[in-house]
Structures are given as structure tokens and as C-alpha cells.
Amino acid sequence: MRELLPQVGEIQEIKAHFSWLLEDEKDIRLNEQLGGGALYDVGCYCMHAITQIIGYKPKRIFMTSPQEKGVDETSHIIMYDENNTLASFTCSMRMPFENYYLVYGTKGILKVEHSFRPDLSPDGKGIVTLLDQNENILEQHHYYDEPYVKQIEYMEKCISQEASSDAMLQSSLEMAKYIEFAYRSRQKEVVAVCDSSIERSKKVAKQYQIPFYTDNINAILENEQIEAVVIVTSTSSHYEIITKAIDTNKAIFVEKPLTIELETSKKILAHANEKNAFVQVGFMR
Template structure:
């Protein structure tokens, strides 16, 4: 393999065109060499992004020997199918979150990738922003005392829901899969693995969760309180509360979408402290997985971590639908 990972893109999805593909192109150890889509739109998208090769089927792209890795931003219900096919084609993989619709699907992906010697990572880009490392440093330094609770919210007001793929249950739609997964992931980043969850949701007539909220139980009686929604104003934040203070991260998951960017805020009886932390999380994500591919190492955010995240999301959905506390 060359000193740069050669990437192919499966689909012309907006998240890829607007955010992830340009970030891969900004990275210092990557190049985007091909794009595939089942339609004529691939030509316009590839021209717009200056991608040299185009395919009108995903299968054709996977057969290209000049492609080392693929990015999969397909609808949620197609992630498992194309991860398995990419693995069988010996292509390394960056797959959009949620990698699967259940923990069992992620286990299938793990086996396929291991059997084929393929490196895979779920695209939780927020984990590569340095503001979270700074939050952990404050916690480790005892700035807020002993952690007692964490709150996390990710919501937005969906426009034109009748035509939005995230409102279709057969495509893996729902607020929890789409943005609520970030709240669960960030709890586990700071608090470890939860032991149980109780959750409620507002479902539409098709069974898609429009809004969800709940409480995760962690060891030492620490709790994680989350909410997520397609019908609330935009928020993507978390707050960690301790015995001596609290830390607030107002743009935890998409700091790139706000003029203020990344920042963390500490509040204690002694006053307030703020750190401004600007970082290109999408580029950092692309460079990390590409370095892992070049070095043959496991990503810091491994698929085993993805599996544990999906176990919690499975439990959240079970609790929401049954109205009971679920052990994880």
C-alpha cells in the first residue's frame, strides 16, 4: 500500500458530500479516488468534489483493486449488508453511525472484518475533537470533585418530515438511532458501561421515535440523563455535575456547525473558567482510521466499543417500547 489510503465512497449521501468527503480530502494520509451511486447523480457529485472515478453500482467500486478503503454513508438499514460485502472484498471500512441496527448486527460485522483482515470503524467523529480530552483532564484533576451525574441532549427541528428518510422505520429511522446515539456514546466515554436503563418515547403512527428521554444507571449510583428529538429546537450538549462543580460543553457533537466552535466551561464556587478548543474533528477522524489502515492497528474507537454502544441502544429501545427498566 502507498503512503496514502485510497478511498472509495459508497453513495452520494449529503453527510458525505458536505462533511466527511471534504475532510478525507483535507487529511494528510488519504486521497478520494472513486465514488459510486445507483444513478446518474454520481457524475455531478464526483465532479463537484473532484473525484476522478465514478461507478453506477457499489459492486463495481468494490471490485476496483486501486481502492484500499470505503466510506459507507448509506441509510442505516443498509450498513450491515455493505459492510459485509466490503469486508469480503478486502476493503477497509469507515461506516456511518449507527453501524448496525442491533448489537447482533455489529457482531456479524466484527466476524466478517476479522475473517477478512479488514479494519473497520464507526464514524463517531465527535470522539476525535480535543474538547473532550480537556474535559477528562478537568475531571482527573478533581476540578468538579466526584462525578454524580451527566446530562446529554441532541435534538433538532426536522423540516419536511414527510420526505425525510429518517422518518421511515424500514430504513432504520428514529431520533435515537440518528442523534440520540451520540448521547449514549458520550455517557460511556466518561462514565463507563451502564448497568440498566429506563426510557420513554413519543412515537409517530409508523412507530418511529420522534422524541426520547431516559436515565441510565452507572456504578456508584451515578446517573446519565439523556433526551433526543426531531421536534425540539437544536441542541447538542452535555454537562457533567460533580460534588464540587460542573462542566458544560455547549456544542459537544457538532462544534463545526456553530460560529463559537468547540469550548468547555467549568463552574465552581470559586468562579468560572472557559477553554476555547478549535479542532477539525472530521479530518482527525479520517487521519486516524487511515493511519490505522497504514499501520495495521486497531482504531482507538474500536468495533467492540461500537458493539457495547449498540447493546445500550438495544436496551433503550426495549425500555421505550415496553415501559420497563431494562438491565444491560
């Protein structure tokens, strides 16, 4: 796969999928206390292919799941890197068995079928296909593999010091970080409110059980634990607040209009693009 990857040209998008049907409702994968969930179980394969095999390094990770509480039985992950290149995958314990990943480039497509469990494919092989811009097959390779056997063999080599586990350790730590970011994005909550009137701020915080309230916007923007801000101030103050939020690496949701002047809006968007910031204009309240 890695030998063929350069032939797709500049990567424009990456997709992956790993799903299977869970029949035992008492399975530990449905137990939140025992590390259950689709992302932990099969989504990690997709994350590994995208970040460790292809080499994509996400800067922003968003996760959605139909299940609001308990383990994620199905999850959809969307990621953006520093160039805003999109990578996404679906992982599920409630869909028919399927596993693959795709890389779309400026010159073609690389498709890897039965990528995570080639041993369970009809012929026990994975399929790597390189297609041109018109989906014509340029190359296709069938590979027999037993991934779990290879894991054990590599572990034996590490124990006997025939191989180093350092690279694998760093890869595992990076993977754990990305998966943790994904789960954190699913569990977002309102942790602070700011209003020019401290009394209004206090009232809203009490009404909606928000733990922190203030009349100082800098106290919000300088808090590293706050990852995103929703801006519903007067339009005249948007430029100043959005610019500060961009500079403090916050994801930004702002009500319409962005500003009342086209040139000011262009400045905001240019600044957001320069800092690789996420800015969404208009949202449902």
C-alpha cells in the same frame, strides 16, 4: 475535557442534549425500516459522550418517547450505574438545534457546549467550562474542531495500519448494546402471568392475549427474558416474592403497602440496595 473531569470531584449526575429540526417529512430518518429515529441519529452522540468519553457504565436503561409507534422523533433516556448515579439525555429531530453535555460533581460542574457539532457553532468552536460549587468560572477553553474530518483521517490510519481499530470496535459494540437496551425498554410488553390458581391465570392470559401463564412463580422469576415483574399479591407474601425477584435481577413494581411490618420493609430495601435492584412501591393499574 478529560483533563478537567477529575476536578469536579465524585460524579453525582450527567446530562446531555442533542436536537435539531427535521423539515423534510420524506427523510430516511423517519423510516423505521432504514434505521430511523432520534436515538440512532443524534442520541448516539449523547450516549457516546456519557459512556465512552466520561466512562459512565449504565446497569439500567429506560427510554420514553411521545411516539408510541414508528420511529422515535424525540426520546428521553434515563440510566443508572452500579452506584445508582443518574445519567440522562434528550435527543430529538423536532426541537431547535442544540448540543451539549454537563457533569455535576461534589466539587463543581463541567460544561461542554457545542460538544457534538462544534463546526456549526457561531465561531466554529466548542466551549469547555469548569465551574466551582457556586457556578463561578474556574477555567474556560474554546476549541476548533472538525469531527467528521478527524473520523476520515483516523479511518485512513487504520487502513494503512498506522492505528488500531480494536478499541473503536469494542466501543462501538458497547454502544450498540446500550442503544439496543434503550429501545427494548421502550417496547416492553406483558409476556407472562402467574396466579395461585392456574384457571385464573389461564383466563387472564386469554383475555389480554398474554402468551404464557402459570401457577408457579419460580417459572416467572427464573426466566431470563423477563426483565421486570408487577406484584399484586397479598401483602403477607410480598417479602418472599420480592426477595426472590431481587435475587433474580428483576425490576420490581409492587402495590402498596410494601409489607405490614416496618422491619420487614427495611430488610427488603436493604437487600434491594445491596443488589442494586430497582423497586417501586405503588403504581397506577
